[in-house]
Amino acid sequence: MRRISVPLAIALATLLSGCFGSDRPMFPPESGVSALEPGRYALFEQYGDQSKPSEYMEIRQRGSVYDFVNEKGASNPVSFHPIAGGMHVAQVGGMPRAGTDKTGYGYALFRISGREALVYVVECDKQDKAMLEAAHVEIRGQYECFIDNVPDPAAFFAALKRSDPPSRMMRD
Numbered sequence: 001m002r003r004i005s006v007p008l009a010i011a012l013a014t015l016l017s018g019c020f021g022s023d024r025p026m027f028p029p030e031s032g033v034s035a036l037e038p039g040r041y042a043l044f045e046q047y048g049d050q051s052k053p054s055e056y057m058e059i060r061q062r063g064s065v066y067d068f069v070n071e072k073g074a075s076n077p078v079s080f081h082p083i084a085g086g087m088h089v090a091q092v093g094g095m096p097r098a099g100t101d102k103t104g105y106g107y108a109l110f111r112i113s114g115r116e117a118l119v120y121v122v123e124c125d126k127q128d129k130a131m132l133e134a135a136h137v138e139i140r141g142q143y144e145c146f147i148d149n150v151p152d153p154a155a156f157f158a159a160l161k162r163s164d165p166p167s168r169m170m171r172d
Helices: 004-013 129-132 153-159
Strands: 021-024 039-045 053-064 063-068 075-081 086-095 101-115 116-120 138-141 144-146 167-171
Touching: 075 101, 075 153, 086 153
Parallel strands: 021 144
Antiparallel strands: 021 101, 039 053, 039 167, 053 063, 063 075, 075 086, 086 101, 101 116, 116 167, 138 144
8 A cells, every 4th residue: 555546545445554544434424525526537646657647537426425436447435524724534435444354444635626636645654653642543553543533533634744645636
């Protein structure tokens, strides 16, 4: 997960390995906002050829939830929740957790401006350990941080350190 594109990770249902996850939704899906215009999006990697997308994804909206559908037809539900600083938390719901028969939720940060969305992965191993402990984050492994006990998920995500966006989405 560390070098894979977040939108690709969403499409491939691998977001739960390496970032922040939860066993239950931390944001009620019905509280999601309309953050993206539905349609076909090209996905670009930060370190890839910026003139050529790595793949395309169809984004469909149904109420407060979006379906991110990759080129092979695999679909994942995503809801967007605004946080401080003009960012949105994308909550990817009901994804199978690697190596188990359980499902869970994964999270990424988006900065959306018009037809473009910058996607930020916030890696738990790059966060301040004292801050994670104070927020009641459960660290299940070097790259597995679960936020089920975080009392204010919006404030928590707004406070996380993030690097340059590893990928961006551009609406066709």
